[in-house]
Ligand SMILES: Nc1ncnc2c1ncn2[C@@H]1O[C@H](COP(=O)(O)OP(=O)(O)OP(=O)(O)O)[C@@H](O)[C@H]1O
């Protein structure tokens with residue numbers, strides 16, 4: 001419903017979407033569906049990027065033997081009207097990763113461009129989960145403490161920025177791949 005509403009209301013409402021959910025609930029499927037519909041029914045220029053692939057292409061551009069520059073890779077990401085960025089946070093955070101994701105999201109935010117984001121990481125601040133583990137069983141507490149948050153992966157400043165850029169949609173359910181697409185049923 002949120003996806004349909006987003007497509008209907010774009011571009012009057014340019015707020016993006018942040019699709020959050022566990023593995024296989026259909027985040028990428030929805031993000032792709034949204035941009036396909038925007039392209040086909042509204043003729044809007046959209047770009048889909050896997051976050052890991054994008055960072056790899058930027059890193060690759062630093063290689064002297066490669067002709068593309070960092071800006072060649074980033075320009076379409078900055079300039080496309082709607083960007084779908086899949087699997088935000090999936091790359092192990094380093095200072096470079098944080099700087100790069102900040103540059104991308106800040107540039108799009110400052111230029112008032114729409115971004116649709118998917119992530120597996122829970123929408124919590126850095127290390128927030130460590131604070132309230134005492135009331136749970138030790139097993140659950142250990143899991144909660146170990147599970148990284150979106151804040152851990154992209155930094156709290158960027159997570160906060162996402163709240164301004166996007167409507168948050170939490171997707172719950174079972175892994176579609178195991179339930180419906182499991183090869184053992186074929
Ligand atoms: N509403 C749907 N109708 C039909 N197929 C769907 C639907 N939602 C998801 N699927 C299928 O289920 C599988 C898992 O969906 P998808 O890849 O979008 O999940 P995801 O949440 O992005 O998972 P991950 O966290 O691993 O990236 C895909 O094969 C996708 O095509």
Ligand SMILES: [Mg+2]
Pocket residue numbers: 027028029086087118
């Ligand atoms: Mg996905």
